Amino acid sequence: xxxxxxxxxxxxxxxxxxxxxxxxxxxxxxxxxxxxxxxxxxxxxxxxxxxxxxxxxxxxxxxxxxxxxxxxxxxxxxxxxxxxxxxxxxxxxxxxxxxxxxxxxxxxxxxxxxxxxxxxxxxxxxxxxxxxxxxxxxxxxxxxxxxxxxxxxxxxxxxxxxxxxxxxxxxxxxxxxxxxxxxxxxxxxxxxxxxxxxxxxxxxxxxxxxxxxxxxxxxxxxxxxxxxxxxxxxxxxxxxxxxxxxxxxxxxxxxxxxxxxxxxxxxxxxxxxxxxxxxxxxxxxxxxxxxxxxxxxxxxxxxxxxxxxxxxxxxxxxxxxxxxxxxxxxxxxxxxxxxxxxxxxxxxxxxxxxxxxxxxxxxxxxxxxxxxxxxxxxxxxxxxxxxxxxxxxxxxxxxxxxxxxxxxxxxxx
Amino acid sequence: xxxxxxxxxxxxxxxxxxxxxxxxxxxxxxxxxxxxxxxxxxxxxxxxxxxxxxxxxxxxxxxxxxxxxxxxxxxxxxxxxxxxxxxxxxxxxxxxxxxxxxxxxxxxxxxxxxxxxxxxxxxxxxxxxxxxxxxxxxxxxxxxxxxxxxxxxxxxxxxxxxxxxxxxxxxxxxxxxxxxxxxxxxxxxxxxxxxxxxxxxxxxxxxxxxxxxxxxxxxxxxxxxxxxxxxxxxxxxxxxxxxxxxxxxxxxxxxxxxxxxxxxxxxxxxxxxxxxxxxxxxxxxxxxxxxxxxxxxxxxxxxxxxxxxxxxxxxxxxxxxxxxxxxxxxxxxxxxxxxxxxxxxxxxxxxxxxxxxxxxxxxxxxxxxxxxxxxxxxxxxxxxxxxxxxxxxxxxxxxxxxxxxxxxxxxxx
Numbered sequence: 097x098x099x100x101x102x103x104x105x106x107x108x109x110x111x112x113x114x115x116x117x118x119x120x121x122x123x124x125x126x127x128x129x130x131x132x133x134x135x136x137x138x139x140x141x142x143x144x145x146x147x148x149x150x151x152x153x154x155x156x157x158x159x160x161x162x163x164x165x166x167x168x169x170x171x172x173x174x175x176x177x178x179x180x181x182x183x184x185x186x187x188x189x190x191x192x193x194x195x196x197x198x199x200x201x202x203x204x205x206x207x208x209x210x211x212x213x214x215x216x217x218x219x220x221x222x223x224x225x226x227x228x229x230x231x232x233x234x235x236x237x238x239x240x241x242x243x244x245x246x247x248x249x250x251x252x253x254x255x256x257x258x259x260x261x262x263x264x265x266x267x268x269x270x271x272x273x274x275x276x277x278x279x280x281x282x283x284x285x286x287x288x289x290x291x292x293x294x295x296x297x298x299x300x301x302x303x304x305x306x307x308x309x310x311x312x313x314x315x316x317x318x319x320x321x322x323x324x325x326x327x328x329x330x331x332x333x334x335x336x337x338x339x340x341x342x343x344x345x346x347x348x349x350x351x352x353x354x355x356x357x358x359x360x361x362x363x364x365x366x367x368x369x370x371x372x373x374x375x376x377x378x379x380x381x382x383x384x385x386x387x388x389x390x391x392x393x394x395x396x397x398x399x400x401x402x403x404x405x406x407x408x409x410x411x412x413x414x415x416x417x418x419x420x421x422x423x424x425x426x427x428x429x430x431x432x433x434x435x436x437x438x439x440x441x442x443x444x445x446x447x448x449x450x451x452x453x454x455x456x457x458x459x460x461x462x463x464x465x466x467x468x469x470x471x472x473x474x475x476x477x478x479x480x481x482x483x484x485x486x487x488x489x490x491x492x493x494x495x496x497x498x499x500x501x502x503x504x505x506x507x508x509x
Numbered sequence: 510x511x512x513x514x515x516x517x518x519x520x521x522x523x524x525x526x527x528x529x530x531x532x533x534x535x536x537x538x539x540x541x542x543x544x545x546x547x548x549x550x551x552x553x554x555x556x557x558x559x560x561x562x563x564x565x566x567x568x569x570x571x572x573x574x575x576x577x578x579x580x581x582x583x584x585x586x587x588x589x590x591x592x593x594x595x596x597x598x599x600x601x602x603x604x605x606x607x608x609x610x611x612x613x614x615x616x617x618x619x620x621x622x623x624x625x626x627x628x629x630x631x632x633x634x635x636x637x638x639x640x641x642x643x644x645x646x647x648x649x650x651x652x653x654x655x656x657x658x659x660x661x662x663x664x665x666x667x668x669x670x671x672x673x674x675x676x677x678x679x680x681x682x683x684x685x686x687x688x689x690x691x692x693x694x695x696x697x698x699x700x701x702x703x704x705x706x707x708x709x710x711x712x713x714x715x716x717x718x719x720x721x722x723x724x725x726x727x728x729x730x731x732x733x734x735x736x737x738x739x740x741x742x743x744x745x746x747x748x749x750x751x752x753x754x755x756x757x758x759x760x761x762x763x764x765x766x767x768x769x770x771x772x773x774x775x776x777x778x779x780x781x782x783x784x785x786x787x788x789x790x791x792x793x794x795x796x797x798x799x800x801x802x803x804x805x806x807x808x809x810x811x812x813x814x815x816x817x818x819x820x821x822x823x824x825x826x827x828x829x830x831x832x833x834x835x836x837x838x839x840x841x842x843x844x845x846x847x848x849x850x851x852x853x854x855x856x857x858x859x860x861x862x863x864x865x866x867x868x869x870x871x872x873x874x875x876x877x878x879x880x881x882x883x884x885x886x887x888x889x890x891x892x893x894x895x896x897x898x899x900x901x902x903x904x905x906x907x908x909x910x911x912x913x914x915x916x917x918x919x920x921x922x
Contacts, residue, residue, distance in 0.1 A: 194793025232766030353645030354609030380607025383799030
């Protein structure tokens with residue numbers, strides 16, 4: 097269709113079954129268009145009071161006694177994530193550490209369990225920490241990293257994964273959605289071909305958890321990790337999650353033998369004896385204040401339902417595509433079923449455009465080398481937000497006002 | 510001296526140069542005597558508003574833009590810890606992960622740097638996570654763990670450390686103060702004998718940081734880790750710290766190659782290239798809400814000064830010793846210069862006594878097999894608190910009312 101008028105956006109918002117959800121978030125600057133929920137989700141309206149009660153009441157008044165409550169959160173929040181977001185069973189998901197540390201633990205556990213296989217397959221275009229963690233594991237063990245070339249716009253081809261996964265491959269580490277383009281990998285297909293080759297697949301769900309239904313069990317997924325601060329809205333650096341299918345627990349021993357992974361932790365026995373279930377993947381004391389913020393954030397998602405969230409996400413993404421202004425090239429799959437929650441646009445001056453756009457009240461983000469990520473979050477992004485953002489982007493490109501900014505690289509992008 | 514009257518405690522409080530500091534903490538139940546600051550420190554009065562501002566303003570309004578601020582906290586809080594608490598230089602301390610993960614990272618880095626040495630020395634009576642982490646590292650690498658027998662009351666003898674550290678020892682992992690007895694290890698002496706043998710020492714400061722002056726540089730310490738939720742009052746599961754002496758940075762590469770340890774992190778380059786300084790020991794995105802709580806907690810300690818804190822800690826500990834009721838045996842070093850912040854008492858029924866004491870409004874904690882830990886925290890524990898606690902303990906022992914409780918082990922102690 098041609099360039100839709102703002103009225104179209106207003107009509108889409110009026111008919112939006114998730115319109116109510118925006119009120120579940122704090123929006124202090126109504127003129128700001130926030131399209132970076134794929135990096136840091138907005139603050140849920142219930143979170144400040146929830147966290148404050150944890151601080152004042154549970155810590156301040158309950159003191160150390162509240163550990164009887166806190167001790168269960170990593171697992172109980174994991175169970176909620178499993179049921180409502182990840183398509184997994186109770187006891188298969190737990191909150192713990194950072195995404196990077198969880199990747200390390202699970203990947204190392206697989207490598208220890210399959211010492212005869214000497215290769216790890218990764219996407220050469222995957223998010224840096226995924227690649228770096230694997231590089232470190234491989235370097236220490238003398239393993240080969242098979243880094244598959246992927247298209248920066250459309251992602252990894254299933255054929256290249258199929259060709260790479262042979263009987264020397266212990267582990268395949270892939271992101272469900274590419275951090276740059278949002279291109280989706282076919283989780284079920286990869287799981288199936290890896291299983292035939294005897295390899296284990298570890299999925300990074302950071303860019304899909306909370307914005308589309310993930311079907312870990314139904315797709316035959318072995319292992320997964322992901323952050324909770326993007327579409328899961330749990331706050332900056334909120335604890336990450338990890339998933340391990342129940343039948344894999346006995347064979348997997350992760351290398352960081354911390355006391356939270358110990359069976360009968362407070363017996364404080366002489367030798368490490370890992371807990372029987374998902375608890376064996378825990379390590380140290382969880383950061384309770386940050387963990388607390390996962391709870392109210394999940395409540396909004398549970399109420400909305402990830403299927404409805406995905407439905408709106410697809411329509412928001414298509415609306416972005418309808419509105420891409422001249423001069424920006426779409427650098428994401430155009431087919432919605434091949435794309436996660438964000439749409440990426442390419443421009444040689446993307447870094448300056450991103451900052452100029454922020455000056456015009458539109459927060460997107462920049463990714464090397466020349467990408468502008470547009471990340472509508474269905475729970476709080478309206479169609480008019482997308483329309484206004486693309487309108488301001490259009491003006492900015494027409495005026496070339498961004499050329500007045502310097503081009504020095506940013507420390508944080 | 511004989512059993513001092515409560516008036517003595519009141520006089521000590523009246524003369525206490527740190528008496529002002531109690532008002533810097535939230536005390537909602539004035540009848541409760543909290544002697545478990547060695548496990549979870551009290552809530553500083555400034556913390557709720559500080560954390561709330563981070564949640565509402567920095568996250569809620571600033572959104573992803575606040576990462577320009579948050580990105581520096583791990584290092585800037587580390588520098589404050591270095592200067593005011595740990596006796597280290599700027600750039601030698603950083604906040605990161607949990608104590609367990611930090612121990613793993615630093616220990617693994619040492620083992621990788623000294624592959625010809627095949628032994629790790631630990632205290633067989635050290636805190637579980639320290640022993641377990643080392644067991645895991647040793648198991649994976651086929652190394653020997655030399656677990657030194659230590660006295661449950663008085664700790665490890667320097668002679669046994671000296672005898673154990675030979676030229677096959679890569680690493681010595683010790684706690685500065687024993688978690689059970691509070692017995693102190695002589696940091697400078699251990700560092701010196703280890704250096705002569707070519708071994709690296711990694712100190713766990715969890716039970717000393719914030720309650721006595723730690724002199725990492727002056728004692729010639731190589732590496733250290735510790736938590737911030739005990740005497741550092743930063744809240745349940747607050748991020749841990751790690752210290753690495755500056756000259757050791759180039760040789761140490763930790764095994765978890767996460768993107769926060771990468772030089773020029775947001776360039777997102779193809780290969781892991783660790784940051785030049787202390788940043789190379791970082792891994793993933795820090796839990797910002799939990800990290801935030803370190804700031805106001807440190808401010809109180811900076812104002813009080815750890816030397817004054819230690820002075821009061823010693824006097825509080827001696828006051829506990831003066832008041833130990835009949836039936837409890839002192840299970841800590843009686844010499845104050847050999848003891849950290851807490852005093853441990855032994856009784857065959859310590860578990861039931863601990864819970865009965867909680868029912869009488871005195872929170873201590875229990876440690877296997879039969880220990881009651883009494884942990885006065887100088888910033889908020891008054892001498893009358895100690896007096897009242899010991900008085901209630903005396904009554905409880907005289908009445909044997911604790912015998913009415915069941916003796917089933919607790920999940921959390």
